[in-house]
Amino acid sequence: MQRSLKILLVFAAVAGAAIAGYCPGAEAQSAASKPGDAMRTLNAAPMDIADGKRLAETDCAGCHNANGISTTQGIPHIAGQRPAYLYLTLQEYQSDIRGSSAMSNAVKFLSDDALVKVAAYFASLDPAPVPTGATAPAKPDPVEAGKGVSAACAGCHGNTGVSQIPGIPSLVGLDPKYLVDAMKTYKDGQRKNDTMKAMLASVNETAMNEVALFYALQKPARAKTPAAGDPAAGKAASGNCGGCHGEDGVSGSPATPSLAGQDAQYVAAALLAYKDGSRVNDTMKGLAASLDDKGMKNLAAYFAAQEPKAPNVRKPLTTAEWVERCNRCHGVNGNSTNPRFPMLASQRVEYLQKALLDYRAQTRKSTEMHAMAGGLSEDDIDNLAAFYAHEKARAVLFVPLPAK
Ligand code: HEC
Ligand code: HEC
Ligand code: HEC
Ligand code: HEC
Numbered sequence: 001m002q003r004s005l006k007i008l009l010v011f012a013a014v015a016g017a018a019i020a021g022y023c024p025g026a027e028a029q030s031a032a033s034k035p036g037d038a039m040r041t042l043n044a045a046p047m048d049i050a051d052g053k054r055l056a057e058t059d060c061a062g063c064h065n066a067n068g069i070s071t072t073q074g075i076p077h078i079a080g081q082r083p084a085y086l087y088l089t090l091q092e093y094q095s096d097i098r099g100s101s102a103m104s105n106a107v108k109f110l111s112d113d114a115l116v117k118v119a120a121y122f123a124s125l126d127p128a129p130v131p132t133g134a135t136a137p138a139k140p141d142p143v144e145a146g147k148g149v150s151a152a153c154a155g156c157h158g159n160t161g162v163s164q165i166p167g168i169p170s171l172v173g174l175d176p177k178y179l180v181d182a183m184k185t186y187k188d189g190q191r192k193n194d195t196m197k198a199m200l201a202s203v204n205e206t207a208m209n210e211v212a213l214f215y216a217l218q219k220p221a222r223a224k225t226p227a228a229g230d231p232a233a234g235k236a237a238s239g240n241c242g243g244c245h246g247e248d249g250v251s252g253s254p255a256t257p258s259l260a261g262q263d264a265q266y267v268a269a270a271l272l273a274y275k276d277g278s279r280v281n282d283t284m285k286g287l288a289a290s291l292d293d294k295g296m297k298n299l300a301a302y303f304a305a306q307e308p309k310a311p312n313v314r315k316p317l318t319t320a321e322w323v324e325r326c327n328r329c330h331g332v333n334g335n336s337t338n339p340r341f342p343m344l345a346s347q348r349v350e351y352l353q354k355a356l357l358d359y360r361a362q363t364r365k366s367t368e369m370h371a372m373a374g375g376l377s378e379d380d381i382d383n384l385a386a387f388y389a390h391e392k393a394r395a396v397l398f399v400p401l402p403a404k
Contacts, residue, residue: 038087038088038339041083041119041120044083044117044120044124048117049121051114052120053066055110055114055117056068056122059106059118060122064122067079067126068080068125070128074350074351075348076348077128077346079126080126080128080343081122082123082340082342082343083123083339084339085336085340086122087115091115093107094115098365124396125395126395127393127394128346128347129346130390130392130393131390135386136386138383138386141318142210142379143213143217143316145210146210146211149207150211150215153199158224160218162218162223163224163225163263164223166225166265167269168266169223170222170223170263171215172215172216172261172308173220173260173261173311174215174257174258175253175258175311175312176215176254177212178254179215180205180212181255183196183203183208183212186200187200187201187203216310217313220261220309220310222304222307223262223263223264225264225265226264227265227300228265228268228300229298230301231305232302233298233302234297234298234300234302234303235302237295237302238299245303246258248306249262249303249306249308254311259306260303260309261307262300262304263304264297264301267296267300268296268297268300271291271299272296275288275289317380319384322384323384326344329368330344333388333391333392334391335391335393345394346393347388347393348389352385352389353382353385356373356385359372359373360374360376
């Protein structure tokens with residue numbers, strides 16, 4: 001029991017530095033959550049911890065086990081969790097800020113002192129070991145996955161989506177939403193092209209999103225194909241087009257494809273297809289109706305000569321890049337050094353997943369976590385939960401006692 005006391009006192013000594021040094025959100029958090037109260041958990045005496053243990057055995061062990069290491073789906077480990085975080089969380093259950101009827105009932109009638117003691121007790125325990133057995137397979141990086149899908153397209157569309165074959169469109173410089181919509185219309189037969197229909201037969205929606213993202217992130221370049229028309233005449237005739245396709249053929253809207261740098265033969269063929277109705281689009285049909293073969297080729301030559309630009313898409317963060325951000329608050333590999341911020345290391349995977357989904361949906365309150373979780377995809381959440389669940393958790397004691 002003497003050991004527990006030392007553990008918590010050492011924690012108190014580093015807590016100030018940890019808050020000031022590592023975590024930008026700490027000040028905002030402390031103002032809202034009565035820091036004086038939460039820090040009482042750091043000063044718990046052995047007697048308090050012994051009281052906390054008795055309480056845990058009667059009130060908490062049925063679900064969390066007396067050692068704080070859960071053996072039940074949906075119930076988190078709480079052994080070795082950071083003391084101030086435990087205490088603040090118990091307060092949140094008590095005042096129904098964090099909804100869970102199981103937990104609200106468990107703490108409803110406990111005094112503030114009892115919350116401090118039971119929090120200090122669970123904080124003083126050794127955390128759960130890293131789970132043995134297989135790790136869930138990591139969800140692939142979407143851009144890498146898209147690159148994999150694009151291998152089947154490269155023979156026609158070029159390695160990075162820059163066409164080298166007259167009549168085949170470049171796929172760079174196009175908004176991923178447009179690309180996905182185009183693929184779907186080939187698949188469902190609304191846009192008729194047997195080659196593309198066959199090519200996409202085995203490409204599901206996830207793969208379409210991935211391959212579209214891959215092309216959107218490639219360096220735009222003009223198609224390496226010849227143009228038959230007269231670009232100057234095309235420019236003169238292009239006044240009608242800029243309102244939708246952008247002044248220089250760089251569109252600002254995902255619904256309208258960019259034309260800058262597009263293969264000229266493809267553009268001319270598309271205009272003809274709109275005109276004769278084999279590609280169905282009322283807007284474009286009206287615009288193409290008055291164009292003859294020469295006019296189409298001229299417009300195509302003009303747009304083909306324009307400089308394509310990358311669509312407004314950012315490369316999503318990899319799991320490693322996310323982890324770097326999360327660790328700024330949650331400590332190295334989820335071993336928080338801030339008593340207010342929960343340790344994530346070796347927490348149950350399904351609990352971590354649920355917590356992140358709840359933050360993303362904002363059904364669990366936390367300004368810091370809403371900001372972080374807003375940008376996470378389902379795959380990011382699965383990857384992060386699997387990562388932290390398999391990190392070694394360090395007990396609250398993580399610095400040597402200063403020499404007396
Ligand atoms: C009837 C089962 C049950 C009992 C009894 C119970 N808990 Fe829980 N506890 C849960 C469940 C389920 C959750 C997850 C709820 C959620 O997602 O908010 C939880 C969550 C928690 C959390 C949040 C952990 C985190 O990482 O945010 C803490 C802390 C906690 N319990 C402490 C206690 C303490 C202390 C007691 C005894 C006073 C106790 N629990 C009694 C079921 C129980
Ligand atoms: C055998 C050659 C070939 C292969 C392989 C191929 N495509 Fe195509 N693709 C074409 C042709 C030809 C068109 C133009 C069809 C039309 O006129 O509608 C096209 C059009 C497209 C378009 C529409 C572009 C736009 O500007 O509207 C998209 C998107 C596309 N392909 C994606 C893909 C993807 C993704 C793959 C790989 C899974 C792929 N293609 C494989 C030949 C091919
Ligand atoms: C009112 C808005 C609007 C105007 C004006 C307009 N377009 Fe379009 N254009 C679109 C939309 C929307 C699409 C996508 C239609 C589809 O999904 O088939 C499109 C598609 C195209 C395509 C097919 C591109 C591809 O990648 O498959 C070409 C080529 C094209 N337009 C050329 C022109 C030219 C040339 C002009 C001027 C004469 C013009 N457009 C004027 C809205 C417009
Ligand atoms: C700016 C600081 C900050 C950053 C960055 C941050 N978190 Fe948090 N995180 C917190 C705080 C504060 C809490 C406690 C909120 C509460 O009381 O519900 C928390 C809680 C959590 C929880 C709930 C733990 C539990 O035991 O219930 C998980 C899971 C989590 N964060 C994961 C992450 C992940 C994954 C990232 C990176 C994508 C991340 N956090 C980034 C501050 C941060």
